[in-house]
Amino acid sequence: MSGPVLARRGFLSATAGLAAALTLAACGGDGGTTAAPSGSAAPSGSAAAQGWSFTDDRDKKLDLPKVPARVVAQVGSAAALWDFGVRPVGVFGPHKLKDGSRDPQVGNVDITQVQGLGNVWDEFNVEQYIALQPDLLVSNMYVKGTLWYVPEKSKDTIEQVAPTVGIMLTGKSATEVISRYEELAKSLGADMAGVPEAKARMEAATQELAQFKDLKVLMVSGGADAFWIVNPPEYPDIKHLTAAGLNVVTPEKVDEGGFFQTLSWENADEYEADVILYDTRTQALKPEEMMKKPTFAKLPAVKAGQLYPWSAETPFSYQGYATFLEELVANLKKAKPLG
Known part of the structure:
Protein backbone atom coordinates (compact mmCIF):
# COMPACT_ATOMS: atom_id res chain seq x y z
CA MET A 1 0.00 0.00 0.00
CA SER A 2 1.23 3.46 -0.83
CA GLY A 3 1.93 6.30 1.55
CA PRO A 4 -1.46 8.07 1.48
CA VAL A 5 -3.32 4.82 2.07
CA LEU A 6 -1.06 3.88 4.94
CA ALA A 7 -1.45 7.35 6.42
CA ARG A 8 -5.22 7.07 6.31
CA ARG A 9 -5.15 3.63 7.83
CA GLY A 10 -2.80 4.77 10.59
CA PHE A 11 -5.09 7.60 11.56
CA LEU A 12 -8.29 5.63 11.49
CA SER A 13 -7.08 2.76 13.53
CA ALA A 14 -5.27 5.25 15.72
CA THR A 15 -7.92 7.92 15.85
CA ALA A 16 -11.33 6.83 14.88
CA GLY A 17 -10.41 3.87 12.86
CA LEU A 18 -11.48 5.60 9.74
CA ALA A 19 -8.32 5.27 7.75
CA ALA A 20 -8.35 1.57 7.98
CA ALA A 21 -11.92 1.54 6.87
CA LEU A 22 -10.91 3.33 3.73
CA THR A 23 -8.40 0.63 2.93
CA LEU A 24 -10.92 -2.13 3.34
CA ALA A 25 -12.78 -3.47 0.41
CA ALA A 26 -16.46 -3.93 0.49
CA CYS A 27 -18.60 -4.95 3.37
CA GLY A 28 -18.30 -8.15 5.18
CA GLY A 29 -18.91 -9.66 8.40
CA ASP A 30 -21.45 -11.43 10.30
CA GLY A 31 -21.09 -12.27 13.63
CA GLY A 32 -22.58 -13.47 16.43
CA THR A 33 -22.78 -12.56 19.92
CA THR A 34 -26.16 -12.55 20.92
CA ALA A 35 -28.41 -10.78 22.94
CA ALA A 36 -29.77 -11.68 26.15
CA PRO A 37 -30.99 -8.40 27.56
CA SER A 38 -29.72 -7.50 31.00
CA GLY A 39 -31.78 -9.17 33.64
CA SER A 40 -33.63 -11.34 31.17
CA ALA A 41 -33.19 -13.97 28.55
CA ALA A 42 -33.35 -13.59 24.81
CA PRO A 43 -36.89 -13.28 23.42
CA SER A 44 -38.75 -16.54 23.28
CA GLY A 45 -42.23 -17.91 22.90
CA SER A 46 -44.71 -15.89 20.89
CA ALA A 47 -42.30 -12.99 20.34
CA ALA A 48 -39.67 -15.24 18.84
CA ALA A 49 -42.28 -17.12 16.86
CA GLN A 50 -43.25 -13.92 15.06
CA GLY A 51 -39.83 -13.78 13.48
CA TRP A 52 -37.40 -10.86 13.27
CA SER A 53 -36.86 -8.12 10.72
CA PHE A 54 -34.38 -5.24 10.60
CA THR A 55 -33.11 -2.95 7.83
CA ASP A 56 -29.52 -1.85 8.37
CA ASP A 57 -27.64 1.19 7.02
CA ARG A 58 -26.59 -0.66 3.89
CA ASP A 59 -30.33 -0.66 3.09
CA LYS A 60 -30.14 -4.38 3.61
CA LYS A 61 -33.33 -5.88 5.04
CA LEU A 62 -32.92 -8.97 7.16
CA ASP A 63 -35.85 -11.30 7.75
CA LEU A 64 -35.22 -14.21 10.09
CA PRO A 65 -37.64 -16.84 11.40
CA LYS A 66 -36.78 -15.99 15.01
CA VAL A 67 -35.13 -13.21 17.00
CA PRO A 68 -31.31 -13.61 16.99
CA ALA A 69 -30.19 -14.89 20.37
CA ARG A 70 -26.47 -15.30 19.78
CA VAL A 71 -24.96 -12.00 18.65
CA VAL A 72 -21.32 -11.29 17.85
CA ALA A 73 -20.29 -7.64 17.55
CA GLN A 74 -17.37 -5.37 16.81
CA VAL A 75 -16.37 -3.76 20.12
CA GLY A 76 -17.98 -0.39 19.35
CA SER A 77 -21.26 -2.07 18.48
CA ALA A 78 -20.98 -4.44 21.43
CA ALA A 79 -20.46 -1.52 23.83
CA ALA A 80 -23.53 0.27 22.52
CA LEU A 81 -25.75 -2.81 22.57
CA TRP A 82 -24.55 -3.78 26.05
CA ASP A 83 -25.71 -0.47 27.51
CA PHE A 84 -29.16 -1.08 26.04
CA GLY A 85 -29.32 -4.53 27.60
CA VAL A 86 -28.08 -6.80 24.82
CA ARG A 87 -25.45 -9.35 25.87
CA PRO A 88 -23.23 -10.45 22.96
CA VAL A 89 -21.57 -13.87 23.05
CA GLY A 90 -18.46 -12.68 21.22
CA VAL A 91 -16.57 -9.50 20.29
CA PHE A 92 -13.82 -8.49 17.88
CA GLY A 93 -11.65 -5.39 17.79
CA PRO A 94 -9.73 -3.73 20.67
CA HIS A 95 -11.28 -5.10 23.86
CA LYS A 96 -8.39 -6.15 26.08
CA LEU A 97 -5.32 -4.17 27.20
CA LYS A 98 -1.89 -5.72 27.75
CA ASP A 99 -2.58 -6.07 31.47
CA GLY A 100 -5.77 -8.02 30.74
CA SER A 101 -8.15 -5.22 31.68
CA ARG A 102 -10.85 -3.83 29.40
CA ASP A 103 -9.92 -1.55 26.54
CA PRO A 104 -11.97 1.68 26.84
CA GLN A 105 -13.45 1.02 23.40
CA VAL A 106 -15.38 -1.99 24.68
CA GLY A 107 -17.26 0.16 27.18
CA ASN A 108 -19.13 -1.71 29.91
CA VAL A 109 -18.92 -5.11 28.23
CA ASP A 110 -17.81 -7.79 30.69
CA ILE A 111 -14.97 -9.27 28.64
CA THR A 112 -14.79 -12.28 30.98
CA GLN A 113 -18.24 -13.28 29.77
CA VAL A 114 -17.69 -13.00 26.01
CA GLN A 115 -15.46 -14.78 23.52
CA GLY A 116 -12.76 -12.55 22.04
CA LEU A 117 -12.24 -13.24 18.34
CA GLY A 118 -9.51 -10.69 17.71
CA ASN A 119 -7.98 -7.75 19.54
CA VAL A 120 -6.15 -5.87 16.79
CA TRP A 121 -6.68 -4.77 13.20
CA ASP A 122 -7.04 -7.61 10.68
CA GLU A 123 -7.37 -10.22 13.43
CA PHE A 124 -10.55 -12.32 13.42
CA ASN A 125 -10.60 -15.99 14.46
CA VAL A 126 -13.05 -17.48 11.97
CA GLU A 127 -12.90 -20.95 13.54
CA GLN A 128 -13.87 -19.61 16.96
CA TYR A 129 -16.57 -17.52 15.33
CA ILE A 130 -18.10 -20.57 13.68
CA ALA A 131 -17.89 -22.48 16.98
CA LEU A 132 -19.97 -19.77 18.68
CA GLN A 133 -22.86 -20.66 16.35
CA PRO A 134 -23.83 -17.00 15.92
CA ASP A 135 -27.24 -15.86 14.77
CA LEU A 136 -26.10 -12.34 13.87
CA LEU A 137 -22.99 -10.16 13.50
CA VAL A 138 -23.17 -6.40 14.14
CA SER A 139 -20.55 -3.79 13.24
CA ASN A 140 -20.16 -0.07 12.66
CA MET A 141 -19.34 1.34 9.23
CA TYR A 142 -17.21 4.37 8.34
CA VAL A 143 -17.61 3.59 4.64
CA LYS A 144 -21.00 2.32 3.52
CA GLY A 145 -20.79 -1.38 2.82
CA THR A 146 -17.58 -1.94 4.81
CA LEU A 147 -18.05 -3.53 8.22
CA TRP A 148 -15.50 -2.15 10.64
CA TYR A 149 -12.79 -4.62 11.74
CA VAL A 150 -14.13 -7.44 9.56
CA PRO A 151 -10.98 -8.49 7.63
CA GLU A 152 -11.14 -8.28 3.87
CA LYS A 153 -9.28 -11.59 3.58
CA SER A 154 -11.97 -13.54 5.45
CA LYS A 155 -15.13 -11.48 5.05
CA ASP A 156 -16.67 -13.80 2.47
CA THR A 157 -16.34 -16.77 4.80
CA ILE A 158 -17.59 -14.75 7.77
CA GLU A 159 -20.68 -13.63 5.84
CA GLN A 160 -21.62 -17.23 5.10
CA VAL A 161 -21.81 -18.10 8.78
CA ALA A 162 -24.55 -15.71 9.88
CA PRO A 163 -26.45 -12.60 8.73
CA THR A 164 -24.77 -9.24 9.34
CA VAL A 165 -25.95 -5.76 10.34
CA GLY A 166 -24.00 -2.57 9.57
CA ILE A 167 -24.62 0.75 11.37
CA MET A 168 -23.26 3.85 9.58
CA LEU A 169 -21.24 6.42 11.52
CA THR A 170 -19.78 8.82 8.96
CA GLY A 171 -21.77 12.01 8.47
CA LYS A 172 -24.27 11.06 11.17
CA SER A 173 -24.85 12.82 14.46
CA ALA A 174 -24.34 10.92 17.70
CA THR A 175 -28.04 11.08 18.45
CA GLU A 176 -28.83 9.50 15.09
CA VAL A 177 -26.40 6.64 15.66
CA ILE A 178 -27.59 6.09 19.23
CA SER A 179 -31.18 5.94 17.99
CA ARG A 180 -30.21 3.25 15.49
CA TYR A 181 -28.64 1.13 18.21
CA GLU A 182 -31.67 1.71 20.40
CA GLU A 183 -33.89 0.49 17.56
CA LEU A 184 -31.71 -2.57 16.98
CA ALA A 185 -31.54 -3.40 20.69
CA LYS A 186 -35.32 -3.16 21.06
CA SER A 187 -35.77 -5.48 18.10
CA LEU A 188 -33.47 -7.98 19.86
CA GLY A 189 -35.61 -7.84 23.00
CA ALA A 190 -33.50 -5.61 25.22
CA ASP A 191 -35.19 -4.31 28.36
CA MET A 192 -33.82 -0.72 28.19
CA ALA A 193 -33.01 -0.69 31.91
CA GLY A 194 -31.54 2.67 32.94
CA VAL A 195 -31.95 4.17 29.49
CA PRO A 196 -34.37 7.04 30.36
CA GLU A 197 -32.12 8.23 33.18
CA ALA A 198 -29.01 8.10 30.99
CA LYS A 199 -30.79 9.95 28.19
Missing part, protein backbone atom coordinates in the same frame (compact mmCIF):
# COMPACT_ATOMS: atom_id res chain seq x y z
CA ALA A 200 -31.71 12.75 30.60
CA ARG A 201 -28.07 13.01 31.75
CA MET A 202 -26.87 13.19 28.15
CA GLU A 203 -29.36 15.92 27.31
CA ALA A 204 -28.43 17.96 30.40
CA ALA A 205 -24.70 17.75 29.64
CA THR A 206 -25.33 18.66 26.00
CA GLN A 207 -27.13 21.85 27.03
CA GLU A 208 -24.10 22.92 29.07
CA LEU A 209 -21.78 22.94 26.05
CA ALA A 210 -23.14 26.25 24.72
CA GLN A 211 -21.46 28.14 27.58
CA PHE A 212 -18.06 27.33 26.04
CA LYS A 213 -18.73 28.91 22.64
CA ASP A 214 -15.89 31.40 23.16
CA LEU A 215 -13.30 28.62 23.37
CA LYS A 216 -11.61 27.55 20.15
CA VAL A 217 -11.21 23.77 20.37
CA LEU A 218 -8.82 21.62 18.32
CA MET A 219 -9.41 17.85 18.23
CA VAL A 220 -6.36 15.76 17.37
CA SER A 221 -4.69 12.39 17.36
CA GLY A 222 -0.97 11.73 17.49
CA GLY A 223 1.01 9.04 15.70
CA ALA A 224 4.70 8.28 15.61
CA ASP A 225 5.25 10.26 12.42
CA ALA A 226 2.02 12.22 11.96
CA PHE A 227 -0.27 14.66 13.72
CA TRP A 228 -3.89 14.43 12.65
CA ILE A 229 -6.46 17.24 12.81
CA VAL A 230 -9.94 15.76 12.71
CA ASN A 231 -12.64 17.08 10.38
CA PRO A 232 -15.78 17.68 12.51
CA PRO A 233 -18.54 16.93 9.95
CA GLU A 234 -17.40 13.31 9.55
CA TYR A 235 -17.59 12.29 13.20
CA PRO A 236 -20.86 11.63 15.06
CA ASP A 237 -19.46 12.78 18.39
CA ILE A 238 -17.99 16.01 17.01
CA LYS A 239 -21.14 16.76 14.99
CA HIS A 240 -22.98 16.53 18.30
CA LEU A 241 -20.54 18.90 19.99
CA THR A 242 -20.68 21.52 17.25
CA ALA A 243 -24.47 21.34 17.00
CA ALA A 244 -24.57 22.05 20.74
CA GLY A 245 -22.49 25.21 20.29
CA LEU A 246 -18.88 24.12 20.73
CA ASN A 247 -16.42 25.91 18.43
CA VAL A 248 -14.31 23.10 16.95
CA VAL A 249 -11.59 23.97 14.43
CA THR A 250 -12.16 22.64 10.91
CA PRO A 251 -8.95 21.87 8.99
CA GLU A 252 -8.48 23.89 5.81
CA LYS A 253 -7.09 21.07 3.70
CA VAL A 254 -8.64 17.68 4.35
CA ASP A 255 -6.99 14.47 3.14
CA GLU A 256 -8.60 12.12 0.67
CA GLY A 257 -11.57 10.50 2.33
CA GLY A 258 -12.54 13.64 4.25
CA PHE A 259 -11.85 12.48 7.79
CA PHE A 260 -8.82 14.54 8.76
CA GLN A 261 -5.78 16.57 7.74
CA THR A 262 -2.39 14.92 8.18
CA LEU A 263 0.41 17.18 9.39
CA SER A 264 4.04 16.53 10.23
CA TRP A 265 4.96 17.14 13.85
CA GLU A 266 7.04 20.12 12.67
CA ASN A 267 3.77 21.69 11.51
CA ALA A 268 1.77 20.88 14.63
CA ASP A 269 1.29 24.63 15.16
CA GLU A 270 -0.75 25.01 11.95
CA TYR A 271 -3.93 25.91 13.85
CA GLU A 272 -4.51 28.15 16.83
CA ALA A 273 -6.66 26.88 19.67
CA ASP A 274 -7.52 27.61 23.28
CA VAL A 275 -8.14 23.95 24.06
CA ILE A 276 -6.78 20.74 22.56
CA LEU A 277 -8.71 17.50 22.92
CA TYR A 278 -6.50 14.47 22.26
CA ASP A 279 -7.42 10.95 21.19
CA THR A 280 -7.25 8.59 24.18
CA ARG A 281 -7.39 5.29 22.31
CA THR A 282 -4.61 2.82 22.96
CA GLN A 283 -3.17 3.18 19.45
CA ALA A 284 -2.67 6.95 19.75
CA LEU A 285 0.27 8.72 21.40
CA LYS A 286 -0.19 9.65 25.03
CA PRO A 287 0.16 13.33 26.10
CA GLU A 288 3.62 12.70 27.57
CA GLU A 289 4.74 11.23 24.25
CA MET A 290 3.34 14.15 22.25
CA MET A 291 5.03 16.57 24.63
CA LYS A 292 8.37 15.25 23.39
CA LYS A 293 7.59 16.88 20.04
CA PRO A 294 8.99 20.46 20.39
CA THR A 295 6.40 22.16 18.18
CA PHE A 296 3.54 20.51 20.03
CA ALA A 297 4.98 21.30 23.46
CA LYS A 298 5.13 25.00 22.53
CA LEU A 299 1.45 25.27 21.59
CA PRO A 300 -0.35 27.85 23.78
CA ALA A 301 -3.06 25.38 24.83
CA VAL A 302 -0.44 22.84 25.86
CA LYS A 303 1.62 25.40 27.79
CA ALA A 304 -1.55 26.60 29.53
CA GLY A 305 -2.43 23.06 30.59
CA GLN A 306 -5.62 23.11 28.53
CA LEU A 307 -5.01 19.68 27.03
CA TYR A 308 -7.89 17.31 27.76
CA PRO A 309 -8.89 13.77 26.74
CA TRP A 310 -11.19 12.95 23.84
CA SER A 311 -12.83 9.52 23.93
CA ALA A 312 -12.72 9.05 20.17
CA GLU A 313 -14.88 5.93 20.13
CA THR A 314 -17.35 6.56 22.91
CA PRO A 315 -20.05 3.85 22.95
CA PHE A 316 -23.11 4.95 21.02
CA SER A 317 -25.48 4.69 23.95
CA TYR A 318 -27.06 7.28 26.21
CA GLN A 319 -24.91 5.97 29.07
CA GLY A 320 -21.73 6.25 27.03
CA TYR A 321 -22.44 9.78 25.86
CA ALA A 322 -23.69 10.99 29.24
CA THR A 323 -20.35 10.04 30.80
CA PHE A 324 -18.31 11.43 27.88
CA LEU A 325 -20.12 14.78 27.86
CA GLU A 326 -20.14 15.21 31.63
CA GLU A 327 -16.36 14.70 31.75
CA LEU A 328 -15.86 17.09 28.83
CA VAL A 329 -17.97 19.80 30.48
CA ALA A 330 -16.00 19.41 33.72
CA ASN A 331 -12.72 19.86 31.83
CA LEU A 332 -13.87 22.81 29.74
CA LYS A 333 -14.98 24.62 32.89
CA LYS A 334 -11.29 24.75 33.82
CA ALA A 335 -10.28 26.37 30.52
CA LYS A 336 -10.22 29.99 29.37
CA PRO A 337 -9.66 31.82 26.06
CA LEU A 338 -5.97 32.42 25.38
CA GLY A 339 -6.19 35.10 22.71
